[in-house]
Amino acid sequence: MELNDARTRPAHPHLPPPRAPFHLTTWVTAPRPEAAPGIYRQHHTPHDPKAAEQATTPAGPLLLRAALNLLAAWLVFIYGRGLALSGLGLLGLGSLSEIPTILVALAVNLLIIVGVIRVFGYMGRWREVGRRFLLPLLSHTVTEVPPAPEAAPVVDVWAELRPVGEAVRRLEGEPVGDVDYVRLHQAWRTVGSDPAAWQEFAAQVAARGGAACAHPSEQRDLPGGRAARHDLLVRQVRLGTAQDVPKNPVAHRNAGFALDPRVLGTSLLAVGPAGTGKTAALARPVAEALCLQALAGAACAVVVGASDADLGPDDWYDVVIAPGDPAAPYGLDLYGAAPHSDEAAARLADALLPDELAPRAESARAAMQQVVGPYRAAYGRYPGVRALRALLAGDAEGWAELGEQVRKSGRWAEFEADLQQRERMHGRADDPGALLADRLALLDRPALAAGFSGGPDAKPAFAMRALEHPLRVRVKLPERSHPEAARILSRLLLGQFTQAAADRRDRELFAGMVLDDATAAVDAQAIRGIQRLRGANAGVVLLLRTLSDLPEALRAPLFGAVGNRMAFPGIAPWDGRLFSEAWGTHLVRETAVTHVPDTSGGTVRRAGRLVRKALSGTTAQTESVTTRDVERHRWSPSDLAHALPSGHAVVSLTSVTGEQVPPLLVDLRH
Structure with missing residues (x-):
């Protein structure tokens, strides 16, 4: 039996769980400037490259230089003003009446002030001092009065749906969540110019309001709330914060780090030993994002991991497959309905x-x-x-x-x-x-037999060909009771997913797969399948404890097949070597200081140096400074193996359009 959608699940309407108050207009109108891949766009403030470059100057020298220029500007103003007025007096200023004399004096003072500020303000970098020190101080001391609600700009968040007619008015009078908003707009775009579909959409909105065009499960949000921060309008999930360190590109420093389908469409490989947070900080948030997008009608999700892996409760999913568990409602089609x-x-x-x-x-x-x-x-x-x-x-x-x-x-x-x-x-x-x-x-064991197609006691079988529907599938592998069977199923599921996702006729939905432990799943066929996903609006997230578990012949091809690579703390140096080679090198300005004994000068200077050496015990030396640009690894194997702090990861990104982001140090705890 082939399972094509989630309609076999009982329908239980589910309102969004209680969380921070959600205001639809505020969320829709929040600024989302265009940004490089990996930047969480909601409320993101793009970096000013010039200001960022100036901000590299230490605070002490900057303030000292500003103070010295201020003192010099005051002296120049005082003495320059006197000299200028004395010169004008010699030219006959004293013969003028009182009012013209005052006007000329004011003009001279103004010209000198402008000139002093321009010259000494530029040399003392007063503008940067004000931006870095005075403005933050004022922002803490001045109370900002929010605008009155009636003064806030009026935005029609349902403008795109207005052609539906009076039915849209119902949406204005009831609470609508972000999943509802995205789902309704997604459904409206699929209506197109079909009159029958248009009428059906209008009837659904009039009858059900925000629950119109709901997912077959009738869920409007994930049960139990969300652990990660999501922006469904641009389909991003926030995982952490890119650190403000020299290794990170300036545009990403202190910006939120996020993943979305344009990045996941090139697939992601994450490597790190057990206990470093791969599942909690990466696999679960991505699974949560894919499930939310499935509820919004924009994605389908297949999440594979051990039965005890924390990849979300069963209520998140439409289909739960657990070979070896008699209570599991679904089985697996070993042939994928090919x-x-x-x-x-x-x-x-x-x-x-x-x-x-x-x-x-x-x-x-x-x-x-x-x-x-x-x-x-x-x-x-x-x-x-x-x-x-x-x-x-x-x-x-x-x-x-x-x-x-x-x-x-x-x-x-x-x-x-x-x-x-x-x-x-x-x-x-x-x-x-x-x-x-x-x-x-x-696989032909009594505990597993009912989980596969064929046989009188077989359960309804999920077939991977159902990826054309917004399904949420969770596969729980029996890694403890039947470890070798779990490895077989892991390989089979990855192979079926890559084949089915690439062969879809309708690629409107993003097809995402999260494989919590991909050690047994990766083979030459799977790598070739992953490469075909980039053009199929699909991608996989593969988690590995170490690359050493893979045959050596597969390691480099796997790195080449994925566009995103993520290293967690504690990886082995030989694993770090592959990351380091994949991320390449960049030019670093290196300064070398050389000290040599001072032999310059005549008899008097030499005699003085001898006396100094006799009294202090040190030899006079000359200093030679050499600066050159040299190639260095962006992240060396040693840095990846030993210098990564806990709760962090280094990740490089590639979007489906070819945009690349060099490796970022990301704090996954914030």
């Missing part, structure tokens, strides 16, 4: 084989295809785990029945060669079918 049997068989064969058996992958795919194709032709469906295992192992009774059914279907000529080839391989030492049957035995 339209072509060869594609489905190849994907399953790749998932079954561990890394050490990768050389036998081609023969294993062929063996799987020689069974799955004829079975589907004979019975009109894919085989279940138990039936597939028996056929791969060469069960005589099963083979006889399969051959008879293929003949009855009228497709014997099409599959005769496959069936005969598979039958010849039965019992041979190099038969890949026996290997696949042994691997399938890991």
Whole structure:
């Protein structure tokens, strides 16, 4: 059974949970200036490059220089004014009447003041002193009076929906959350010029108000509240703050750090040992963001992790798959509802084989295809785990029945060669079918059997082809009770996701996958699939404890396949080396100071140096300063392994349009 949407879940209307008061007009009209990828745009203040460059001057020398220039300006004004008036007196100023004399004196004073301020204010950088020290002081001492509510600008937040007519008036009279606002506008844009769709949308708004066009689950927000800060209008989730350090680009310093689909569309790889916050600071907020965007009709989410991983409560999701848990409502289609049997068989064969058996992958795919194709032709469906295992192992009774059914279907000529080839391989030492049957035995366990398609007791099966709907899917892997089965399922899910996301006809929804532990899921096929996601409005977030768990041949290709790379504290130096090489080098101005004994001068100076050495015990030296630009790693392996503070991470970003952000040091706690 293929599950195409979430309509099989019971509908329970859910109002937004209580949290900080939400004011729709304030949220919609909040400033969101254009910014580089990774910057949280809501209320962001872009950096002034000139001011940022000037701000690098230490406060002490800056204030001292300003004070000295102020003293010099006062002296120049006093004496310059006297000299100027004396000179004018010699030219006949004293012969004028009283009023012209006063006017001329005022003009002279004004000219001198303007000249002094321009010259000494520039040299003393008075404007920077005022900006850095006086304005903040005044802002603390002057009370800012907020404008009266009636004086606030009136903004029509429903202007885009006004063509619907009087139905929009209902939205003005009831509380509407950010999920509702984004969902209604998303639905309105899909209406287009279709009159029937337009009328249906208007009827829904008139009848249900803010609950119109709701997600099939009828939820209007996530149960239990939100842990992260979201801005659904630009689809961002805030994860932390970029630090004000020289290694960070000036535009990102002290700015909020956020992820959105234009960044996640190039996929993200995060590496860090257990306990460094990968799940809490990255996987859970991203899963939360994807679930919220699914409720708004803009995304679909597949979140995969161990059953005890904190990736949000089950109420966040429409489909919860937990192999080994009898209470789990859904199972998993091992074939992903693939339209072509060869594609489905190849994907399953790749998932079954561990890394050490990768050389036998081609023969294993062929063996799987020689069974799955004829079975589907004979019975009109894919085989279940138990039936597939028996056929791969060469069960005589099963083979006889399969051959008879293929003949009855009228497709014997099409599959005769496959069936005969598979039958010849039965019992041979190099038969890949026996290997696949042994691997399938890991899934054909009593506790797991009901979780997969096929069999009378099978649960409704989720198929990855359902990614064209705003679904929220949580897969709980049985890592403790069946660790090898969990690894097989991890590989299978990643392979199915990359294939299904790339093959979607309608790519309007962003398809996101969060894989909490991707160690077993990454193989050569998965890496090629990840590369195809950039143009498919889809992306994956892969979390690894260490790159050493991957075969060495896969590490560099994986780094090349993802556009975003994130290093957490405590990674091994050999892991840091890959990050350091991927992030490259930049030019750094390096100053070298050399001291050599002073041998200059004549007899008198030399005698003086000898006396000084005898009295102080030190040798007079000359100082030589050399400045040059040298290439240095943006982040060295040693820095990544030993210098990252707890609660921080270094992350580089690439957007789907090719914009790149060099590695940022981010505090994930704020």
